Amino acid sequence: MMTEMVSRADASLQNLFGLQDIAQTIYLFGSDEQKDYYLPRFASGELDGAMALTEPEAGSDLQSVQLTARFDEAGGKWLLNGKKHFITNGCAKVLLVLARSEEGSKDGRGLSLFLAEKSPQIVVQRLEDKLGIHGSPTCELQFNDAAAELIGQRRRGLTRYVMSLMNGARLAIGSQAVGIAEAARRCAWDYTRKRSQFGKPLCEIPAVWEMLSRMDALTAAGRTLLYETSACVDKRNALAQLNEGDGGNDDTRNAEKTYARLADLLTPLTKFFTTEMANQVTYDAIQCHGGKGYMREHNVERYYRDARITNIYEGTTQLQIVAAIGGVMKQLLAPIMDELAALPYADALRPLAARVAEARRLSQECLTMLNADDCGKFDLLARRMVRMESLIFVSLLLLRDAHRDPARCELAERFIWEFLPEVAMQATVVKTALS
Ligand SMILES: Cc1cc2nc3c(=O)[nH]c(=O)nc-3n(C[C@H](O)[C@H](O)[C@H](O)COP(=O)(O)OP(=O)(O)OC[C@H]3O[C@@H](n4cnc5c(N)ncnc54)[C@H](O)[C@@H]3O)c2cc1C
Structure with missing residues (x-):
C-alpha cells in the first residue's frame, strides 16, 4: 500500500524508495556479519541500493550474464570486471551484482550474487535519456577490479537469490502500476468534473463517462489482484518462518508449499495484469483531457510515460507469461x-x-x-x-x-x-x- 501511495505521487521516487528492499536480500541470504554491518544502515537511510543484473547481452535472458567475479587470493576478496546497463540508481552506495564466478560456465549455474560498495572502481559511464521516470537515474556501469563480497553460496546467485529478489520487486512494480493508474484516474475525474463542453461537465457525457468508469473498474481490478497476491506472499513467508528448524508440523509444511506455488503463479500474473492495466488507464486519462492531456502542464502525460516502463522492467510482460503459464496449465x-x-x-x-x-x-x-x-x-x-x-x-x-x-x-x-x-x-x- 505504501508503494502504491508513493507511486501515486511520483513513480520515479518509488524506484529509489523500493530499492531499499535489496536489504531484504541481505537479510535473507547474507552472513550474520553482513546483516549486522549493512541492515541498520539501510534502515537509518544512510545507505541506498541498486540491483545490477542486466547487461547489454543479457536482458530477459539473465543466464547469459558475462560480468566476471574472480577471487583474488592475495587480497582475499572478490573482484568484479565487466559492464552492466540500465541499472536504476546505479550510483547507489550499495549494489547487488549478478556475476559469473565459475570460469568457463555458460548458464545460470555459474552465476553468484555479490555485494559491492560504491568505489572509484565502479564507474557510471552514462546516464540514459528516457521516455519516462525522469527522476530515477538509469546508469551504465563499468566495473574495473571492483571489490565485492559474496552473498550466500556460490552458483546460487540467479537460481535462488535473484529469483527471490525479483519476485519481491515484481510485486512492487505491480503496486507502482496501480499507484500510477490511481493517480491518472483521479486526475481524469477531477478535470472532467471541472471542464464543460456542450453545456455540461465532460464527466456527464456518456462517451467520457464510459472511459472514466472503465478506469475505475480497471484500477480496482488491479488493486484487488495485487492485495490477494500480497496476502498469499505474506502467508508463505509467515509459514516459512514457522517451519524453520523444527517449528512446524506436516500441515504447516504442506501449507507453505501450497502458498509458495500460488505465490509463484500469482506474482507474474499480477505484474502482467497490473502493468498492462496501468498503460490502458493512463492512455484513457489523456483522452479524457483532450488536447490538454498532451501538454506538459498536466500530470497525465507524465503518468502515461511512467506507466510505459512498468511492463518492461523487472521482466517484460512476455516473460511474466512464461513464468505464469505453468501454474495456469496446472490449474493452481x-x-x-x-x-x-x-x-x-x-x-x-x-x-x-x-x-x-x-x-x-x-x-x-x-x-x-x-x-x-x-x-x-x-x-x-x-x-x-x-x-x-x-x-x-x-x-x-x-x-x-x-x-x-x-x-x-x-x-x-x-x-x-x-x-x-x-x-x-x-x-x-x-x-x-x-x-
Ligand atoms: C528504465 C529502466 C530501468 C531498469 N532498471 C534495471 C535495474 O535496476 N536493474 C537491472 O538489472 N535491470 C534494469 N533494467 C533492465 C530491464 O529489466 C530489461 O530492460 C528487461 O528485463 C528487458 O531486457 P532487454 O531490455 O534486454 O530486452 P530483451 O530481452 O532484448 O527483449 C526484447 C523483447 O523480446 C521479448 N523476449 C525476450 N525473450 C523472450 C522470451 N523468451 N519469450 C518471449 N518474449 C521474449 C521481450 O519481452 C521484449 O519484448 C531497466 C530497464 C529500463 C528500461
Whole structure:
C-alpha cells in the first residue's frame, strides 16, 4: 500500500524508495556479519541500493550474464570486471551484482550474487535519456577490479537469490502500476468534473463517462489482484518462518508449499495484469483531457510515460507469461476460484457469477485442448491462456469484494460486463488455432 501511495505521487521516487528492499536480500541470504554491518544502515537511510543484473547481452535472458567475479587470493576478496546497463540508481552506495564466478560456465549455474560498495572502481559511464521516470537515474556501469563480497553460496546467485529478489520487486512494480493508474484516474475525474463542453461537465457525457468508469473498474481490478497476491506472499513467508528448524508440523509444511506455488503463479500474473492495466488507464486519462492531456502542464502525460516502463522492467510482460503459464496449465488457482464461485451471492450479483462460470467453462475447454496438443503451439497461445486466467480470477475477486461490500457492486459489474467477454474472444482464437 505504501508503494502504491508513493507511486501515486511520483513513480520515479518509488524506484529509489523500493530499492531499499535489496536489504531484504541481505537479510535473507547474507552472513550474520553482513546483516549486522549493512541492515541498520539501510534502515537509518544512510545507505541506498541498486540491483545490477542486466547487461547489454543479457536482458530477459539473465543466464547469459558475462560480468566476471574472480577471487583474488592475495587480497582475499572478490573482484568484479565487466559492464552492466540500465541499472536504476546505479550510483547507489550499495549494489547487488549478478556475476559469473565459475570460469568457463555458460548458464545460470555459474552465476553468484555479490555485494559491492560504491568505489572509484565502479564507474557510471552514462546516464540514459528516457521516455519516462525522469527522476530515477538509469546508469551504465563499468566495473574495473571492483571489490565485492559474496552473498550466500556460490552458483546460487540467479537460481535462488535473484529469483527471490525479483519476485519481491515484481510485486512492487505491480503496486507502482496501480499507484500510477490511481493517480491518472483521479486526475481524469477531477478535470472532467471541472471542464464543460456542450453545456455540461465532460464527466456527464456518456462517451467520457464510459472511459472514466472503465478506469475505475480497471484500477480496482488491479488493486484487488495485487492485495490477494500480497496476502498469499505474506502467508508463505509467515509459514516459512514457522517451519524453520523444527517449528512446524506436516500441515504447516504442506501449507507453505501450497502458498509458495500460488505465490509463484500469482506474482507474474499480477505484474502482467497490473502493468498492462496501468498503460490502458493512463492512455484513457489523456483522452479524457483532450488536447490538454498532451501538454506538459498536466500530470497525465507524465503518468502515461511512467506507466510505459512498468511492463518492461523487472521482466517484460512476455516473460511474466512464461513464468505464469505453468501454474495456469496446472490449474493452481482452481481451488480458490471454486471457493469464490461458491459464495452465497445476493440476487444482484448472481447473473455476474453466472457469466464468470461460463468464462471458466470456455477457458477450461481451451486448457484441455492445449494439453492434448502436439503441434507446438503452446508458446504462441500462452499469452491468451494467461490473459483468460487473469480476467476470470480478477472477476471472481471483484465479485467477492462486492459480496462483502455492496458499495463495490458497480465496479464488479462494470469489469465483468466490459472485460470478461474478452475470454470468449480469446477462447475462440485458441480453439481455432488448435482445431
Ligand atoms: C528504465 C529502466 C530501468 C531498469 N532498471 C534495471 C535495474 O535496476 N536493474 C537491472 O538489472 N535491470 C534494469 N533494467 C533492465 C530491464 O529489466 C530489461 O530492460 C528487461 O528485463 C528487458 O531486457 P532487454 O531490455 O534486454 O530486452 P530483451 O530481452 O532484448 O527483449 C526484447 C523483447 O523480446 C521479448 N523476449 C525476450 N525473450 C523472450 C522470451 N523468451 N519469450 C518471449 N518474449 C521474449 C521481450 O519481452 C521484449 O519484448 C531497466 C530497464 C529500463 C528500461
